[in-house]
Amino acid sequence: MASNIVAYIGIDNFDNILYLARILSKLGKKVLVIDNSDSMSVLYSIPQPKGMNSLEEIITYRQVDFTRQEINQEMKEEYDDILIFYGFLEKEKDISECNRIVFVTDQYRYNYSRIPDMTCEKGDQCQIEQDLLIKDVAPMKITPEIIVERIGIPIRKENVSVLYHDERDYTNSLVCHYNGSFGLKGISKQRKAYLLEEVKKLHPDIDIHLSRTAFRRMRKGR
Amino acid sequence: MKIVYWSPMHGQTGTTSNMLASALYIGIQYRKKSLLMHTHFNLNNLEAPLVGSNAKNADSIGYFQDVGLDALVRTFKASRLGKEDLDNCCISIPNTLVSLLPGTTKHNQASYAYEMNMVILNLLRSMEELVDIIFIDVCSGKHPLSRKIIDASDIIVINLSQNTGVIENCFYNYPNLLHQKVFYLVGNYDDNSKYNIRNIRRHYRKYMKASNSGIIPYNTAFHDALCDGRVVDFIKDNLGCDKDDENQYFITKVREVAEKICKLAGLEIDIEESKNRDELST
Numbered sequence: 001m002a003s004n005i006v007a008y009i010g011i012d013n014f015d016n017i018l019y020l021a022r023i024l025s026k027l028g029k030k031v032l033v034i035d036n037s038d039s040m041s042v043l044y045s046i047p048q049p050k051g052m053n054s055l056e057e058i059i060t061y062r063q064v065d066f067t068r069q070e071i072n073q074e075m076k077e078e079y080d081d082i083l084i085f086y087g088f089l090e091k092e093k094d095i096s097e098c099n100r101i102v103f104v105t106d107q108y109r110y111n112y113s114r115i116p117d118m119t120c121e122k123g124d125q126c127q128i129e130q131d132l133l134i135k136d137v138a139p140m141k142i143t144p145e146i147i148v149e150r151i152g153i154p155i156r157k158e159n160v161s162v163l164y165h166d167e168r169d170y171t172n173s174l175v176c177h178y179n180g181s182f183g184l185k186g187i188s189k190q191r192k193a194y195l196l197e198e199v200k201k202l203h204p205d206i207d208i209h210l211s212r213t214a215f216r217r218m219r220k221g222r
Numbered sequence: 223m224k225i226v227y228w229s230p231m232h233g234q235t236g237t238t239s240n241m242l243a244s245a246l247y248i249g250i251q252y253r254k255k256s257l258l259m260h261t262h263f264n265l266n267n268l269e270a271p272l273v274g275s276n277a278k279n280a281d282s283i284g285y286f287q288d289v290g291l292d293a294l295v296r297t298f299k300a301s302r303l304g305k306e307d308l309d310n311c312c313i314s315i316p317n318t319l320v321s322l323l324p325g326t327t328k329h330n331q332a333s334y335a336y337e338m339n340m341v342i343l344n345l346l347r348s349m350e351e352l353v354d355i356i357f358i359d360v361c362s363g364k365h366p367l368s369r370k371i372i373d374a375s376d377i378i379v380i381n382l383s384q385n386t387g388v389i390e391n392c393f394y395n396y397p398n399l400l401h402q403k404v405f406y407l408v409g410n411y412d413d414n415s416k417y418n419i420r421n422i423r424r425h426y427r428k429y430m431k432a433s434n435s436g437i438i439p440y441n442t443a444f445h446d447a448l449c450d451g452r453v454v455d456f457i458k459d460n461l462g463c464d465k466d467d468e469n470q471y472f473i474t475k476v477r478e479v480a481e482k483i484c485k486l487a488g489l490e491i492d493i494e495e496s497k498n499r500d501e502l503s504t
Contacts, residue, residue, distance in 0.1 A: 049416045057424055
């Protein structure tokens with residue numbers, strides 16, 4: 001039974017989703033990534049076999065399963081972790097299936113101002129653990145603290161993650177997108193720390209040393 | 223028990239190397255009295271990886287004198303085939319229960335084809351009484367001799383590649399084959415490809431399941447061993463390799479294929495005992 005069903009809502013976060021999926025699979029977890037977004041940035045980063053349709057079936061690539069189908073009971077029973085990317089598409093019914101939501105934004109007003117629209121005021125979602133990831137942060141007057149305040153969602157301070165813009169991460173992300181490789185070579189320390197922290201949140205039982213070993217194996221391309 | 227290795231296309235799927243890997247594993251690890259042979263007239267490479275040279279190689283004519291398929295056929299035509307007759311025509315692989323029956327050295331293809339057509343089924347029937355398993359590497363495609371042997375076989379191992387054209391060709395052009403007892407084997411396999419075994423099984427779920435399909439990954443050391451004529455040593459050396467060994471993935475997958483083929487064939491093998499043997503031999 002899936003112990004983690006995580007919804008990613010907001011701007012593109014395909015690189016972190018794919019890195020995380022690979023690390024989890026290296027740790028022996030059965031992972032499913034669902035791309036229900038309008039940009040389909042996750043699926044565009046996965047080489048699609050000819051004759052297979054991700055809308056109708058699951059596609060396996062590098063030991064991680066991908067699909068554009070909606071989450072169903074069979075998936076929940078088969079996988080340990082399900083990571084769903086919604087983008088800015090509203091899928092109220094599906095979000096209620098999740099036990100964690102990660103809102104993803106950057107410093108642009110047109111992105112963070114849409115986040116509150118994606119939250120609902122119904123009781124169900126308030127029960128779901130909520131995180132905020134602010135990506136590509138540049139040192140300027142609109143700080144992450146201001147953005148958190150403007151979004152207005154009640155998120156605990158320890159659940160807010162900030163990733164500063166890093167050229168290496170940006171380039172790595174592009175390379176992974178084109179090569180379909182999701183390698184972690186050349187990744188920044190802050191990105192590594194973020195990913196390991198995410199693994200810890202999803203699986204607190206996994207020893208940090210095991211996570212680091214999985215991370216190292218991925219960097220070596222194993 | 224006759225297990226035939228066939229492919230829809232020549233030179234694309236690594237049929238001979240797949241047969242060498244899986245047959246040697248079954249013969250060595252499960253201690254089954256096995257015989258490896260092929261029915262190609264030319265362009266086959268079964269002997270060299272085992273003994274260093276092919277039967278049709280001009281330099282090795284002396285080595286293969288009085289052994290091989292031609293000698294066996296002569297003996298079979300003269301009298302009932304006995305254990306000694308078969309042993310005399312085969313090359314034993316030392317310290318194993320595996321033997322090699324080298325292929326024909328004839329130069330007249332029509333004569334070879336005619337003779338094979340007349341004797342092969344009865345010959346195989348006689349040989350079956352003397353060994354546990356005969357592994358036969360047959361010509362690819364719609365070769366009439368291959369079809370004859372396939373129809374008489376217990377298991378057909380259909381060798382495929384990750385080339386979608388090869389897979390399509392198999393399912394489209396050979397529908398009759400697919401109703402028999404078949405094992406699909408993808409050789410020189412690369413799991414990083416989008417055409418990985420999981421996706422192939424999903425796409426061809428009508429024919430392929432986990433129980434009747436498997437993969438043998440590409441392995442540099444194995445391919446070098448084929449060229450060096452050291453494939454038996456390679457398999458023996460790596461039977462017990464540990465999880466950090468770079469050949470571990472290869473031998474694990476060969477083991478899985480061997481287990482599945484034996485299960486499909488109804489052959490009794492002690493999987494636990496063989497795993498223990500692996501650990502002891504490290």
